[in-house]
Amino acid sequence: MGYARDVGALARKDLLLELRARDTLPAMLLFVASVFVVFHFALPGTPSRLETSGLLWVAILFTALLGLGRAFVPEREQRTLDGLVLAPCDRSAIWLAKSLATLAFLVAAEVVALPLYALFFHSIGGATVAAVLLADLGICAVGTFLGAMAVATRARDLILPLLFLPLAMPIVVGAVGASVVEAPGRYLGFLALYDLLFAVVCWASFEYVVSE
């Protein structure tokens, strides 16, 4: 299980870096709260459950983008990606570890965001929580992958949302669907399928993103 150990070592490094920097998670929390307030003013009156569900997912998506933009910053600024690429480990381990670390932070942000949403707008059911977890997997897998691509460009964090949003569209459909319908099974299944499909594609092609 050398691969698992590599992922563990790398994920540990990513978590440590983020905990030490101490800026991304607070920023995400503050951002999500502010966005909810903006939503209130953007949709005056009492928006329906369907409308606010949509808003929840817009909020999660953009909060995630905030965090994802920072994911590869240490590797880029200190060029430590070279060090990781030189190591004998499978390059996909770099992606997997970074995704898991980002996932941890996204979930941490949602632990605050979801109760806040329930407070401001509508209550949340089990299906929504399941949708959040499944969507998080897809967001982190694809977002981290694209974050590594973005880091190699001149445009950097400018280009990440452009790359990410078209790919995130199915996640939004699945997540909003699961949040509002009575029988969320189909939408949750779709999210799981998306996660599986794109995780495999990301895992298989990360090698080419970081090496020449």
Next chain:
Amino acid sequence: MGRIRISLPALAASSLVLVTTALAFVFFVAPSDANQGFSQRIFYFHVSIAITAYACFAGAAWKAFRHLWKRDPRADLESYVFVHQGLIFGTLVLLTGSIWAKISWGHWWLWSEDQLVLFLVLYLFYCAYFMLRFSVDPGPQRANLSAVYALFGVVLIPVSFAAIRLAKQLIHPVVFTLHGPNFGGWILVTYCIAQVAMPVLAYTLYRLELSAKRLDVRLRDLREAFA
């Protein structure tokens, strides 16, 4: 692997003939549709252009795969030109679709039209491909990133299609919309001609642009060799 090299002038000539024939058939031979009248003629092109665009994106993904897996040195440029052609034809899909929507339903845009929405998402996706490509200096890294992204695109197509279908069921229960002409007789013939003409046109433009780009590359190599 022996490749049958179709010359560019032959391709251009075939395109001209086919497209002219298709236009003639669409406007003069095919019977008018009782319900939609003239607008339905746009549909001949709309569908064939859409399929051509899909084929271009698939071609881009195939070339991307060849670049990554087989290290084919020509594949990167070929993949890029396929994406470019796909985007051009994608623009035409959105335009013809929009015109058709206006004539048929009175609106320039319809969220209920699966194909249109799908193409909008793909359009944004492949526009981002260009942003990506222009944001990285030419070299093996740019080729790798472009190729990987093109592969993502081809995976996105079916997933987005399913997503759009699911999204529609959120608001309306399952509705089967049978739009498009009933196939038969001259309609089928016209459609087939259009369907052949569009890919040939696309391939001609692809070869045209590819040869221009290859010339650029060779010019640069020569300039550089004498520097």
Next chain:
Amino acid sequence: MLTARRLGKRYGEKRVLRGIDLALPRGGFLVVTGPNGSGKTTLLRICAGLAQPTEGAIERMAERAQVGYLGHEPLVYRELTALENLELYGRLYRVPERRERIGMLLERYGLWEARHERVASYSRGMTQRLALCRVTLHEPQLLVLDEPYSALDEAGVELLDAQLAELRGESTFVLATHDPARVEPLASGRLALA
């Protein structure tokens, strides 16, 4: 160990390397010199496997796990401690008896006292010494060093001299430097880039 034939590298319009040939036997010591911008760094990155040539070919008889690369950047995380950095690389390179080896290296390079402090607080010389620890941690057979002396303090210079002398003959070296006289006694081959 390392063979290159008509190696060339171009980044888009910019030509960096042209027509390089080299044949480095196992245990050899190649010294690469040349002014700034002559492509030393690019050549060393190709030797280490970080970059691919655009013309020609290179053969490397060492796997990734057996290569050690020291570039202009120390390739250590500034927000982690020296110990955490070496732990990470130690795990990734599957270094046997990791703790002991890390301890030994930190002590040898005079970083043992500072091992629990973040690299961000280190002086430039200390950071470069940590980079040397990182490079030699997994006992690589091929060492590619890009101007290793440049960021070192006096103590570090002596340590590096000693380390090179010790490893000379066991490992294969590619070393780029502005000061070839210093490594001249160790060199088995020389390559001057225009």
